[in-house]
Structures are given as structure tokens and as C-alpha cells.
Amino acid sequence: MRTYQINSEGYYGEFGGAYIPEILHRCVEELRANYRRVLDSDDFKTEFDSLLRDYVGRPSPLYLARRLSERYGCTLYLKREDLNHTGAHKINNAIGQILLARRMGKRRIIAETGAGQHGVATATVCALMDMECIIYMGKTDVDRQHVNVERMKMLGAEVRPVTAGNMTLKDATNEAIRDWCRHPADTYYVIGSTVGPHPYPDMVARLQSVISREIKAQLLEHEGRDYPDYLMACVGGGSNAAGTIFHYLDDERVHIVLAEAGGKGTDTGLSAATIRLGRPGIIHGARTLVMQDEDGQITEPYSISAGLDYPGVGPLHANLAATRRAQVLAVTDDEALRAAYELTRLEGIIPALESAHALGALSKVHFRPSDIVVLTVSGRGDKDIETYLNNLPTTLQA
Numbered sequence: 001m002r003t004y005q006i007n008s009e010g011y012y013g014e015f016g017g018a019y020i021p022e023i024l025h026r027c028v029e030e031l032r033a034n035y036r037r038v039l040d041s042d043d044f045k046t047e048f049d050s051l052l053r054d055y056v057g058r059p060s061p062l063y064l065a066r067r068l069s070e071r072y073g074c075t076l077y078l079k080r081e082d083l084n085h086t087g088a089h090k091i092n093n094a095i096g097q098i099l100l101a102r103r104m105g106k107r108r109i110i111a112e113t114g115a116g117q118h119g120v121a122t123a124t125v126c127a128l129m130d131m132e133c134i135i136y137m138g139k140t141d142v143d144r145q146h147v148n149v150e151r152m153k154m155l156g157a158e159v160r161p162v163t164a165g166n167m168t169l170k171d172a173t174n175e176a177i178r179d180w181c182r183h184p185a186d187t188y189y190v191i192g193s194t195v196g197p198h199p200y201p202d203m204v205a206r207l208q209s210v211i212s213r214e215i216k217a218q219l220l221e222h223e224g225r226d227y228p229d230y231l232m233a234c235v236g237g238g239s240n241a242a243g244t245i246f247h248y249l250d251d252e253r254v255h256i257v258l259a260e261a262g263g264k265g266t267d268t269g270l271s272a273a274t275i276r277l278g279r280p281g282i283i284h285g286a287r288t289l290v291m292q293d294e295d296g297q298i299t300e301p302y303s304i305s306a307g308l309d310y311p312g313v314g315p316l317h318a319n320l321a322a323t324r325r326a327q328v329l330a331v332t333d334d335e336a337l338r339a340a341y342e343l344t345r346l347e348g349i350i351p352a353l354e355s356a357h358a359l360g361a362l363s364k365v366h367f368r369p370s371d372i373v374v375l376t377v378s379g380r381g382d383k384d385i386e387t388y389l390n391n392l393p394t395t396l397q398a
């Protein structure tokens with residue numbers, strides 16, 4: 001049978017692999033050799049599952065959104081990752097990787113962050129588990145995500161502003177990799193999405209796969225069958241989408257719809273629609289689709305949503321697009337803003353701007369009345385209130 005899962009060499013089709021400096025070979029190889037054994041062990045599963053339940057608050061609800069269902073002519077469920085502790089799906093991954101780091105005898109945790117959500121999740125789990133925590137963050141992001149910087153500091157993390165390049169996520173990631181090269185023995189690098197060298201994309205997908213495991217059980221309870229007709233999620237690096245689709249990847253009864261950030265429009269030069277605009281290349285240790293110019297220089301992405309503003313994408317998702325297993329839609333800033341206001345007014349749920357891109361894809365798909373659709377709300381909108389108020393969609397301005 002055809003599979004969209006990773007192969008034994010760490011590739012999804014032509015995408016993935018581990019393209020890393022010599023000095024990191026041992027660390028990445030140590031991780032590769034251990035992650036499946038640890039993640040599949042009873043001891044890890046027991047501790048991970050009990051933290052997901054009692055600390056994160058899982059299972060997250062599968063909520064039947066009646067008014068939104070009526071609006072789009074289908075049965076629409078929302079998978080409520082916004083209700084997790086710290087407000088998004090990222091905590092699932094942070095807990096899993098830091099439990100793994102402890103089992104590998106590492107005491108020092110480093111991470112990169114863009115908007116600060118992964119930094120906050122990592123700092124939170126480091127506080128819980130009494131680990132040293134250093135977060136690399138571009139200086140531009142430090143300035144525009146001040147509240148998250150203060151949260152990380154309150155949690156006891158050291159935030160190191162990065163002044164190289166455009167001073168955003170890509171530069172913070174480079175700096176975190178440099179730190180790892182300097183401290184390969186005692187340091188564990190927590191990557192926040194399904195990106196980076198093998199085994200990170202597969203490891204993060206497995207840690208987030210609790211989302212689709214729960215969807216199966218919850219759909220069975222609500223609908224008497226354990227699969228939907230459509231799964232929908234937004235894609236930055238791809239971790240909430242990977243978690244949403246993991247247990248359905250090879251079940252072709254299920255349509256997969258991925259929403260990437262169109263920015264001001266994919267032909268404006270102000271976009272982060274990597275799958276639409278990217279070409280194969282190497283970024284942060286993986287071969288995947290990369291936004292780049294004719295000389296192979298990575299081009300600066302743009303999105304109103306900091307969490308989707310990345311010039312690469314997970315190799316799993318690049319392959320799903322290349323093989324047409326997934327339908328990938330670019331959703332613009334304005335479409336996302338309108339979708340966020342719509343969810344807020346119809347269901348009383350203020351979504352994260354990232355999640356609003358998944359909601360913005362609803363109007364681009366033609367559903368049949370009998371279709372069951374599950375859309376993941378990856379996070380809550382508290383962090384985005386200022387952006388929402390400063391960018392009222394044109395339809396609401398009158």
C-alpha cells in the first residue's frame with residue numbers, strides 16, 4: 001500500500017533527510033537512534049499521557065459548531081487546541097521533547113521562537129521540570145512580541161535577542177543551531193514544528209498525533225464513524241496540521257485541506273505561501289520547499305500572522321502537496337481576518353490569527369450537506385487582539 005509516512009532513510013518522497021554540519025552528526029544521530037524507542041516505551045507514554053491530561057487539559061474538545069456548519073453547508077467540528085494550557089497545540093510537543101531530553105540525560109534546553117508561542121511553551125515545561133532554558137528570538141520579534149518575552153522571563157527562561165539578518169525566526173533558528181554546535185554534549189534543542197533535520201519532523205508529528213488519536217475516538221462517539229470527509233488545518237512549519245492528519249495520512253477516504261499564509265496575495269511579493277511559491281532546496285537541515293530567488297537565496301516571507309511567517313515548510317507537507325494527497329490553499333491576510341471575525345460572531349470563539357487561515361479556507365471548498373468536516377483551531381486569539389482591532393476587515397468597518 002502507498003504510504004505518506006516517513007521512510008527508513010528519513011524521507012517523505014524526495015523531501016526530508018538530515019543536511020547538517022559535521023559537528024552535529026553525533027547529536028542528531030543520538031536522537032535518531034533513540035526517539036522511537038523512548039516515545040514507544042510504556043514509561044514515556046505513561047508520563048506523557050498523564051501530563052497531557054492533568055497539566056495540558058486533554059483531551060481537547062471536539063466541538064460541533066452549529067452556526068458555522070449552517071453557514072458552510074456541512075457538519076463542521078472544531079478541534080479545540082486553543083483550550084490547551086498556554087493557549088495552543090505547541091505545549092504537546094514541548095512536553096514530549098523535554099521528557100525525551102531528560103531520558104537522554106540532557107540538562108540544558110535551547111529553543112528558537114518567532115512569535116514567542118513555542119518559546120513560552122518550552123519555558124513553561126522547563127519551569128515544570130526544573131531545566132535550564134535558553135530561548136533565541138530575533139530582535140524584531142522581541143520588540144513586537146513583548147508580552148511573550150515577559151512571560152518567558154517570568155517562567156525563568158533566558159531570552160537571547162538575535163541581531164543577525166532580518167532579526168526574525170530564520171535568524172533565531174540559525175543562532176540556536178550555532179549554540180547546539182558549541183554545546184553538543186549537554187544540550188537538547190527543542191524544535192517547535194515539523195521542520196529541521198530527520199528525525200525532528202517525524203518526532204514532532206508523533207508527539208502532536210495525540211490530536212488525530214482523539215479525533216478518531218471523539219468522532220466515533222459523535223457520528224458513529226471514526227473518520228471525517230475533510231480534515232482542515234493551517235500550516236506554518238506544519239505541526240498542528242501533522243497532528244490533525246497523522247492517523248489519517250494513508251486513509252484516502254479523508255480529504256486533507258491545508259491552509260498556508262497568502263499574505264497580501266501570492267503574486268504581490270508579500271506572502272508566506274511556501275508550498276505555492278517555493279522550490280526544492282535546503283533549509284534548517286531538511287530538503288523541502290523553500291521560498292528563494294533565482295540564486296537560491298532564501299527570500300523574506302510575509303504574513304500578518306507571525307506563526308505562519310516562515311520561508312520553509314515541513315517535508316511531510318511538501319510531499320503531501322507534490323503527490324496531491326493534500327489540497328493546499330493560500331489564504332490572504334484579509335480572508336483570515338474576516339474568518340476570525342466570523343468565528344467570533346457566530347460561535348463566540350476568538351481564534352489565533354494562524355488558525356484563522358484554516359477557517360479562511362472554508363469558503364474555498366465545496367462541501368456536500370452530508371460531509372463531516374473537522375477543522376483544528378490551533379490556538380486562541382488573546383495574543384492577537386491588537387492586530388484584530390488595528391485591522392478590522394473592510395466588511396465590518398462601515
Ligand SMILES: *Cc1c(COP(=O)(O)O)cnc(C)c1O
Nearest residue numbers: 193236237238239240354378379
Ligand atoms: C506556531 C503556531 C502555528 C504554526 O505552527 P505549525 O507548526 O504549522 O502548527 C499555528 N497556530 C498557532 C496557534 C501557533 O502558535
